[in-house]
Amino acid sequence: MVLSQVAYGPAPAIGDGGHPPRYVLRLLGGFGLERDGRAVAVPQGARRLLAYLGVRQRCARAEAAGTLWPGSHEERARANLRTMLWRLHRVTPEPLLEEDDRLALAASVTSDVVTLGAAAAALLAGGSPVGTGPGVPALATGELLPGWYDDWVLTERERLRQTQLHALEALAERLTAQGRFSEAVQVALTAVQLEPLRESATRALIAVHLAERNINEAVRRFELFRADLGRELGVAPTPWLEHLVRAGRSGTAVPYP
Template sequence: MSGRACTIRLLGHWRLDLDGKRAEVGSREQRVTALLGLRGSQPRAAVAGTLWPDSTDVRARANLRTSLHRLRDLDPGLVRAGRASVALGPQVLVDVWPLLDRLEQVERLPGFEGCHDLDGAVPRDPLDLHACLATLAGPDLLPGWYDDWVLFERERLHHRRIRALEKIAALLLERGDTAMATCFAEEAVALEPLLESAVALVMRAGLDAGNTSAAIHAFQKYRARLDAELGIPPSRELVELLATRPLARARR
């Protein structure tokens, strides 16, 4: 077993570093490590079938054996392959894991509607919030890879990120932290510019902060984009938000 540190990057682009030095790895081997990094230990048949769906079972298993052999030649601790399953070695680190951990943490937070005490839900330390935002707003998963399983994982991760950003923005708005709520909501809009719920959060943050011009700017930008790309207007609810939200604050 190798003692070398192994780090695999899947966000932004694929890369393997061994003791801090970039390793040259073939396309098949890259995909083996990417699949295991995203899904953890897998049955050998599942890995072979996922990576070589158009091959016969015999050919797919042979491709997997060859790829595993090459990876072990590169570093004996990179993968652990048994008769029935295969996994990354215990010393391997994958950059997507902190993001997945953060997403699970956010998804376990109490829902916006029933959350009254947020002290334990959203960190009050701005450094914690900035670290959370940086993790959620990182680069895309394996851009330029178009395998069916990669498209599925990339889309799923994309939507989980957006939901997490929106959830934290809503919690922060309830707590009155309009500045950080805006940061999280704007990042959700950056990931999905036509998502009205994210635009509404940006507008609400501006209105709650007394910055009506920011809310109007967010609305106008969204309306122009919606018209240019889909040829439709914003919903009536979003239009009415500009008129009704200030009145709601005045009654408090």
């Protein structure tokens, strides 16, 4: 369904470069809104609605009201939503939202969460890795809205973290297969930093070291991972990971399980 955009006030302004202003909504690593590269102040309460739409992209009004004000009566939640919409209309000369029976970010607003999701989906669908551009850096950005503890934020934060990890691992494997070892190491390290006790992330890093015949690095990483697992969880790496390292030492290829 195509949402109709409600006009508020004068026609959209033209930016410094003679083009309509573009907005970037940053939710990974902290909240921020930019208009053509310049920070825009958003009232604290209105941030919650803008952030929710930056994650969900579009939703029914009732869904937004019920999610953002879960402890309020339905009528009170709807009234709160109307207040937040009014406040958002006053933040910028151009509307940030499209409104009909549903709510969505305006076409001029780009969310880094959406950018991350698109980059991850392309990689996990088997698309070729990109050397530069906004997609790949998006995979390495911070967590969703640190310091926010709304239930919906906690749920989406974990979902996005898993999306980041799977995409980073897929990208590291793809780069390794293409012989782009330096890039693959950086991507795999990012996944390991996001979740140090995740075996698939460490496996991707070890695989890069083995592919470029850095056996000592592969063994060192395995021993560090084994020590961390034992200390933090009281468990050992899977036999397959140990077999991967041993096979690498002997120059034997190990098929992916």
